[in-house]
Amino acid sequence: MTTVAVVGAGAVGGVVAARLAAAGHVRVTACVRSPLGGIRVDRPDGTAESLPVDEASDPGQASTADWVVLATKAHQTAGAARWLERLCGPGTRVAVLQNGVEHVERVSPLVGEARILPAVVEISAEPLGRGHIRLFGPPRIVVPESEDGNAFAALCKDTGIIVEQTDDFLTAAWTKLCLNVANGAITAVTTRRMPVFTNPRVARLGRALVEEARLVGSSLGARLPDDLADQVIERLLAMPAESGSSMLWDRLAGRPLEFDARNGAVVRAGARVGVPTPHNDTVTALLEAISEVGERAS
Ligand SMILES: NC(=O)c1ccc[n+]([C@@H]2O[C@H](COP(=O)([O-])OP(=O)(O)OC[C@H]3O[C@@H](n4cnc5c(N)ncnc54)[C@H](OP(=O)(O)O)[C@@H]3O)[C@@H](O)[C@H]2O)c1
Structure with a gap:
């Protein structure tokens, strides 16, 4: 089964981890600094979903993942270096779900030979507490039109996350x-x-x-x-x-x-x-x- 490590399981990472876990076709682990105890997402229509998600808290115990979803704040990227070092191998793809325009420059020194997929995150979400997120609209992520972009779209299939690819x-x-x-x-x-x-x-x-x-x-x-x-x-x-x-x-x-x-x-x-x-x-x-x-x- 495809393995996905979510580093930065806050508002954006929490929504992505929860939707991937709910779809059930990949093994998702939230890599956290302190326990979440599952993820609850309050949806825009007033309903909520609560999901258990596997958690890991020790980077030293982590092994290579197929996908890393990096959704820390941009300024927290260097602080997640130990997770990235352990989770990334030559076959790993790192989806960088962060704002800004410097995804590749920021992340490439930390991921060895892993491939970086920059993303524009269109997920409006407010963290209400540990593992508790308020979602304001449908989650959408824009990635480059590329082999890695296709692979990310396939990863998110049936999760409710809309993945769009762009040639620009x-x-x-x-x-x-x-x-x-x-x-x-x-x-x-x-x-x-x-x-x-x-x-x-x-x-x-x-x-x-x-x-x-x-x-x-x-x-x-x-x-x-x-x-x-x-x-x-x-x-x-x-x-x-x-x-x-x-x-x-x-x-x-x-x-x-x-x-x-x-x-x-x-x-x-x-x-x-x-x-x-x-x-x-x-x-x-x-x-x-x-x-x-x-x-x-x-
Ligand atoms: N929220 C939105 O509506 C939204 C919309 C579009 C784009 N974005 C972008 O998406 C990115 C993520 O934003 P967000 O709002 O999801 O941020 P967030 O809610 O603050 O989540 C960041 C998460 O990263 C975790 N983290 C930080 N350093 C870590 C480390 N060393 N190891 C493990 N976990 C670590 C934090 O854990 P702790 O709980 O331990 O601090 C927190 O759970 C940002 O670039 C943001 O600009 C956000």
Whole structure:
């Protein structure tokens, strides 16, 4: 039976582990720092599913898996190095379910000869407690059109996770980053959910963050529409009032924030291609300062 190790069984990883376990055609192990005691997912329609999932807590005891689903926050990747070292062999595929555009650069130093499949995660989920997740919509994951992408789609067959493949992953990743630079940053700085964007000044700041990211992504070859900033703000305003962002959940819980893989990545790439990114630079500084408090506490 195909073996799948989920490293980072939080909101996203927990949903994926639960859906894979429910489908029953693979052996799933959640690689955790402390026990989950099963996974409960509260679905958007008000129903819930609770599933037992095998757990492992000692990387030293782990052996090579066919698939590793890496769904820690981007800044927690290096901290999961021991799991990755033990779980990855030459035949392992590592699906990187993380936000940002630097999946391969971040993960490749940690996985030896394993193959990396970057993913754009379209799973809106809030961690409510250990192993308890609130899902806001249907889980969707976008991966490159490739042999590994096909294999991931086959892995997720009959799980309820929609896997889409694209021949332009660069555009898919930058499109998602353009959303994240506004929603993650602004909800986390203000500690407010999506209705924060009804404030016209906040919406203007959101547009400026997206526009900088759009210009940087476009310089790198991503095909991003001219009105993307307006589209993003409209999309955020149309979201349910209770929805937020994973960076907001971390801020509310006093944890370090995933700002560097998002606004920080825009600033880094902007410097490389010569596109100014003053708004993203400013919110990166604010988020870094907020995140330092979480780092001291954790
Ligand atoms: N949540 C969303 O709605 C959403 C939507 C789209 C994309 N994303 C992206 O998906 C990725 C995952 O986000 P998330 O919201 O699922 O994060 P999360 O709920 O914070 O989950 C991260 C998990 O990683 C675990 N972890 C961290 N370091 C670890 C280590 N060294 N060994 C084992 N486990 C470790 C954490 O365990 P502990 O419990 O022990 O801390 C936690 O369970 C991020 O890149 C995020 O931006 C999230």
